[in-house]
Amino acid sequence: MKLTLSQIDRSFGAVQVLHGIGITLQPGEVHALIGENGAGKSTTMKIISGYLAPTAGKVALDDAPVTFAGSQDAEARGVVLIHQEFNLAEQLTVEQNIFLGHELKRGFLLDKAAMREKAAALLKRLDCNVAPTATVRDISNPDKQMVEIAKALSRDARVLIMDEPTAVLTEREAESLFTQVDRLRADGVAILFTSHKLDEVKRISDRVTILRDGRVVGQHATADLSEDDMATAMVGRDVSSLYPERAGPVGSEVVLSVRNLQVPGHARDIEFELRVGEILGLAGLIGSGRTETMEGLVGLRTATADIAVDGRPASFQTPRAALDAGVAYLTEDRKERGLLLRKGMRENLTLQSLSDFTRLLIDESAEDAALTKAIADFDIRAPHRGVDVGNLSGGNQQKLLLAKTMLAEPRIVIIDEPTRGIDIGTKQQIYEFIHALAAEGKSIIVISSEMQEVIGLSDRVLVMREGRITGELSGDDITEDRIIRLATGLDGLKGAAA
């Protein structure tokens, strides 16, 4: 079955995220969709599989226009999306999952024998050795991936959309997945998949569509495109004037030295130094272990490391210990980990440094004064002082979170995704705050998935891939191209995986 998108637009509120997307998925062809974070890959996939409706444009199946009423409607027509996070019921067996919601019945009762037989046949077709009676919780990630595919096939999927299917797989597991993809291609299934790993794109796909800023910027037969060409096509924007000029010079004194940082399951052999007044960028793809590395460093995760602050050995078993040594981590997830959404600004502001406001009892007037100062310093705009933090805009929440972190007076601040999901004006303000902090002599680590943000802010950039630091860039070497090449494994440590 052929699926065609033509002139697809999609807006969320006033923001248009897709502009005139056109893609054709041919039966028996593997189509790769690549682009940076935020380029519009997810939205495109959701439109193809009926999770989202396009604002304008047409979707056609075998040249007949269709409008999917929802993902179930799309599935009924043979178009199935396999999510990046598995959509399986962990407590149920493989066969129960495969037929979940579409159970075979004999009268009122489930026809277990028929389901087991059919499940076994599907798994056999995929050359997957997992038993239909195994509990999904107990099987490996690649097997889960196979169960997802078997589930899709049980719905007679003719168009299969896979959202980063290899993100959770090791190289060897990915290879066995690709063998199955080859098999499905031979069966005439149309397949679309996304990946940040360009070597995989090269290995498995027949055609490539490159998205940038919600537009198709290239569509080629994979054979005509080198991995370098793909990386170049994904990039290609100049860094705008969003970023302030560096005010203060970077000092020479090393304030934080990290050696041999191991975060089991997420990162290993991490080493770096941070200087006084420096802004150090930490780049890498989502899932490369940046957040986990820093959470491990400050004692939020199990980790081991040789840490020195100002040349003196330190050990951060708990976030409190890190904070006492002057190291604060500002989470990427302000709603779930950063702020108490149902509490006011005052309680949130002082939560991390409450002991500074407490003798025997909390000094509420000192807290109020701190809030007044924070509102002024960080330009927090709230309808009134008593407002629940959950009712603030994302940008103001982020400013409050920054104020909260700075209230604990850290000398080293690790800011994870400083501007995720906030508008451009507030972004600029936050960049200015970060620069001002550096100018004051604070040392800052910025983790960001936005390439331009890392480039625009940082004096020096570390790039991570699959839990290792694969390269360090400074000065004019900090370019989108260099970062992408290190992040996707084109340059730097080869074979960092496995």
Add this chain to the structure above:
Amino acid sequence: MMAKLDLRVLGPILALVALIVVGALLNSNFLSAGNVTNVLSRSAFIGIIAVGMTFVITSGGLDLSVGSMAAFIAGLMILVMNGLLPTLGPGVALVLVGILAALLAGTVAGFVNGFLITTMRIEAFIVTLGTMGIYRSLVTWLADGGTLSLDFGMRTVIRPIYFGGILGISWPIIVFALVAITGEIVMRRAAFGRHAAAVGSNDQVARYSSVNVDRVRMLTYVFLGLLVGVATIMYVPRLGSASSSTGVLWELEAIAAVIIGGTMLKGGFGRVWGTVIGVLILSLIDNILNLTDGVSPYLNGAIQGVIIILAVILQRERKAGS
């Protein structure tokens, strides 16, 4: 929005005032010093425990074991005092030993709950359901299925703890008041209260804000255990005995009082003064039904049930409003 907020704060107070008015209209004896003292003294046991429960629930926990724990501690206290009676003789020293035993047992019991919940990471409901059964069974075993009675020689010595007092106010009322006032101050103005609410509101945020989440949780259970010990110290002198039926359903009464008072069952927000009003509301319903002929006292549970459900509906209004 302000009107809703006011109703939320005023709701329990208005309910209490209404109950007092109804009680006074139905029975002239209702507001007599004797009856008021009686109601307050009897409220003290649940009240002291409910103050501790407020902190546990505010931090996102639950403790079903407090009723059984009280019975077990009462049994233990009686056994300790009976056992040491020949050595120490009936006097203040023995009473102090009994008090110490009760406080220690309560603290240890709270620590065990806290340890299983925080360090072993077992759900609070499961842990305290388990310890509830364990303490209930232990006290039954200690009493060999019957009743543990305090030696008669001791009863007169220990009686004043429940029946005595200063300036005409009985000790249970004084202790309840002290516990409630301290609890209210800690909840509103101490770092611990703030941390408990933060942990109950979102423990991840608390953890990322360098709050020692396990320590806060642990302390709420230890304080609750300690307060169960305090309540038991008041309770033993009243009857001078403990059996398998001591403290039955206290845990649910304490939880009900906390909820009626406006503390959120899922944690994140608690107020001790509300809990005190919740305790008084439950006691007054019982008292009014006993004093009047109109409604059978057997309907006490039904009326309390309605009040609890109403209180929760009020809580939901609050969420919708915010």
